[in-house]
Each structure stands twice: as structure tokens, then as C-alpha cells.
Amino acid sequence: MAVSSITIRAVQALKPGETIWDADHREAVRGFGVRRQRDQATYVLKYRVFGRQRFVTIGPHGAPWTPERARKEAKRLLGLVANGKDPADEKAKARLQAADTLSVIADQYLRNAKERLKPRTYSEVERYLLVSWKPLHPVSVFQITRRHISARIADIASVHGAVSAARARTALSSMFNWAIREGLDIPANPVLGTNRPAQPGSRERVLTEMELSAIWQACDGDDYGRIVRLLLLTAQRRDEVGSMQWPELDTSWGLWTLPPSRTKNHREHLLPLVPAALALLPLRRDGRDFLFGDGPRRSGDPHRGFSGWSKSKAALDARIAEAMGEPLPHWTVHDLRRSASTVMADRLGVLPHIVEAILNHVSGHRAGVAGVYNRARYAVEMRDALERWAEHLTALPAQSRGGDGIRRDRLGPSAAHGAPSLL
Template identity: 90%
Template structure:
């Protein structure tokens, strides 16, 4: 171990296992050194904090670290020590934050969301986080700014429309709120304060009697057709009708009890069925819990030729 001025020439002359500690000039920084291990010279800082001697690695000699730049970094780190902070802990924290990329946090959030969200809702959120926000996946969530988010929202709106952009923004905001509640030391949700894309108003058009009649006639006398006709008669959601079960029905009173687990607001819903709806119910088959096929989306393909379909609620 030697005490000398750390210069490029001195660093290049170091032999394996040798260390130089900065001294002998007015710019010298106490505790700043360089040591060579095998073929690599590395700048380090030795300091004391809370009564303990500590070492922190500044970086290897070569771009970007020169003796002058490494010496300035050593001064900055000693400033942290003067403020009662441990540079080694700060570097460890920085490494952890760098590992918390948007993709890593999105994966954690989605694992949690999958347990509490309906499959359709989860699928939409997964698509927004993993596809719409993919360009920001490598960036640490601690470094994502409102500018990053605003620029990406504009790109999504340009390529996929304002509705998709608004929903992608909502999905990302929910993820950041969850991450903050999980203990990530993010000062503020960076989505807050960004502009929400203006979405078109709710559609007011409803199907005419002629269109409803065309749909009714285009529906076949099978489970697919029954689903479409029940949608018209009950005005319930497609998945609710397609997943109707015998245990939910009281054919005597004509009541259909939709359990909270299958409704949007998670509340039980009692629906009286008109005679025309009851007449559409198939005979009960042994060993079958569901009244109709469990893929109600296939029903839509049966009436494509009519070019009309049930309006969304």
C-alpha cells in the first residue's frame, strides 16, 4: 500500500494487489484510493460512519472513470457522510431501485390482480400494462416521470385511439398506487397530473324494432340462438346470460337470481323472467349445471349476416 498522488500514470503503473491512497497534492481527498486486482484498477473510497470503517466502490478505471472524475465522486460521497448518510447503503438502495423496472413491478401487480379481478377485467389490464406500456418496461419505476407517461399516452392515442389511451393510463395509475401501498418509496404517483385523453360520449342510439326483429329471426333454435334472444328479453350482460345456471333459477316463480360473484357491482340481482324468456329455457339435462353453452360469444357469429347486433349496455 502506497500514499501518493493518484494520476493516470500512477494508475497504469499499478501492479496486481497494489493500492494507492490519494495524497501529496492540494486536490487530495482523504480516503480516496485506487487498487488493482488482476487486470482491473478500481477507484474506491474508505470512510468512517457511525463509528465503523466502510468501503465503497466508485468504479473501474476507464470510461467514464478517470482519476479526476473519480476524485470528484469521492468528494460527493464524503458529503453524504457529513450529512449522516452511508454511501454504501445509498449505492445498495440505488441498485435495488434500478432492479424495480416497470416490467418487474407490473408482473408483481398482475399476480396480485389476477386473484381479485374478473378474468375479462384482468385480461384488459394485463394487455395495457404488458403491451401498451412496453416501451417503458426497462425503466425503473423510481425514474419514470410525468413526461415519460404523457409522451406515451400521446403515442397510444395516436395509434390506438383515445379510449385505449385513457384506459392504459388508468391501468398504469392503479399499478403505481398499488406499488406505493406495497411500500415502494415512490414520492408520488407519476401518472397524477398527466392529461387524461378526452373520450367520446356515451352512445345514445338504440336498436329499432325492425333491427330487433331481424336479430330474433336470425337466431337459431339452439343454445347460441337462445342466448341472443335472452339478451334481448332480459337486457343482461352477455357473460351473465351465457353462464346462467339451474341453481340460480326458480322456474315456478319465474325469478332468476344472479349471484354477486357474477355481477358488475358484486351485488346479488333478482330478475323476473317474462313468459317469453321462460319459454326459451331448455329442458334440464342430468349432470349439467349450465343451461346454455358457456361460450356466448359464438352466438354473435350466427347473426353476422343481418349486420346488426345487441347494443352494449
């Protein structure tokens, strides 16, 4: 062991097993040294904290560590000692933090989220965290800054749009909030304070009678065509119909019971099915609980509901454009639910609380214990409203391209009973 000024020449002259401690010059740092073990020279710091002698490794000689840079780091570490901190503990903590990358924490969060989120919600959160935020996966969550996040949000918005960017931001923010509650010493959620992408307002599109008729007429007899017509006739949500299961149905009484696990408000929903809706149900296939779709789920469930929404919607739009001579203005399947409820209330005189019962909205007198009795009490009124809506819908004039551009026909009385010819 030698005491001398630590210079590049002195470091290069070190023999295996030798150590030099910094001294004999104005910038010398007490406890700063360099030692060679075999072929590698390493800068170290010796210090005392809480009455105990400790060593911490600064780094190996070579980029980025030079004698001057290592000496400055030694001064910084001694500053921690002066403030009652142990640099060895701080370094161990830094190693642990470096291991907590966004990829690692996202996987942990998703394992937790899978147990409490609905399958579709979980699938979207998983996609945003594993795909949208993939460029930041190697970065420690302790080092991710608002600038990292803002730049990535801008990239997502430019490629996938503001809605996707906003949802990706929400998924990441939820993950950071969970991580902080799990005990990670992140000073604050870095998503907070970033700009939220501007999003379009809540959709208010209500389809016209011509548009409803065109959509109804263009539905083929495949699963998607049946689903779209059921969406119109029942005014329920896309995934509720697409994942409809035989155990939920009582076809002899014309009732569909949605369990709490499949409804947005987590309340059981009892919905009457009118003859036009019952006629759209496919034949029961042995071994399958789901009415529509087929194929394995990622979770291992041997069957699943309908998938391929985007491709089927595009094919339906193409058939509508062919029949009409021009495409319909942009519409979504959720517009069918809004249109059904609007027509029932505005055109057919269905009372608001009956429309709410059909939609499975809970508010006012439908909340609490009274809501349990009201569901049963409204069953007759709900069936009457849905039958009037089915009759109105299936009696709309057919829209197709003819000699003058539009041919107007009545669908006929059999349509009210969901005759297979409509498919």
C-alpha cells in the same frame, strides 16, 4: 499502498493487489482511491460515518469511469456523508430499487388484484399492464417519469384509440398507488399530472324498432344468437348472460338468481324469465354448469362461459347487412340493455322503479334493508313488464331486403313464446 495523484497512467501501471490513494495535487479527494484485484482496477472511496470506517465501490476503470469522473463521484458521495447519510447504504438501496422493475411490481400487483377483482376486470387490467406497458417493463419503478408515461400513452392512443389509452393509464396509476401503500418509497405516483386521453362521452344510443327487429331476425340458433336474444329479453349485462349457469336457474318457476359475485353492484339479483326467454335456454349438458361456451379457463376452472364475442358480433353484423342491404350504424350489445329499458319506460308505461328493479340498479328506496323486501314485492310487476316487453319485441315487423328494399311481416303469435322456429 501508495499515495499519489490518480491518473490514467497510474491506474494502468497498477499491479494486482496494489492501491493508490489520491493525494499530492490541488484536486485531490481524501479517501478516494483505486485498487487492482487481479486484472480489474476499481475506484473506491474510504470514509467515516457515525465513527465507523466504511468503503464503497464507485466502479471499475473504463467506460464510464475515468479518474476524473470517479473523483467527481467521490466528491458527491462525501457530500452525502456530510449530510449524515451513508453512501454504502444508499448504493444498496439503489440496487434494490433497480431490481424493482415495472415488470416485477406489475406481477406482484396482479397477484393481489386477482383476489379482489372480478374475472373480466382482472383480465383487462392484466392485459394493460403486461401488454400495453411492456416497453417500460425493464425500467425501475423508481425511475419511471411522467415523460415516459405520457409518451407511451400517446403511442397506445395512436394504435388502439383513446379509450384503451385511458384505461391503460388508469391500470398503471392503480398499480403505482398500490405499490406506494405497500411501502415502496416512490416520491409520488408518476401517472398523476399526465394528460388523460380525451374519451367519447357516455353512450346514449337507443336502437330503433327497425334495428331491434333486424338484430332479432339475424340471430342464428347458435350460442351467440341465443345470448343476444336473451340480452334483449332480459335487459341484463353481457357477461351475466354469457356466463349464465344452471345452478342459478329455477326453470319450473321461471326464475334466474344472479349471485352477488356476478353482479356489478355485488347484490343478489332475482329476475323472472318469461316463456320467450325460457325457450332460448339450451338443453342441459352433463358435467357443465355453464349454459353457453366451453373450454378451460386460465385459472384452472374446467369450464367457462361464452367467449369469442368480437368474432360472433362481426358475423351477426354481416348477416344483418346481407338481410338489410346495408349495415346498421355502429351498435354494441350494451345498447340492447339501454334500448330495452328505454322502450319499457317510454313506450310500454313500465314504472321507473320497476325498470330499475329489472336492471338491478340500486338507488333511493331500493337501497338498504327496504330493498330486500322490495325485490320480492316487485317480482310480479317485473314479470309483467318483461312479458309486455317480450310481446312488443317479438311482434315488431320483420326487416329484410325485398323488391322495394324492405319487406314488412309480423313475426306471429308464436314468437311471444320463444318458438324454436325463431332460431
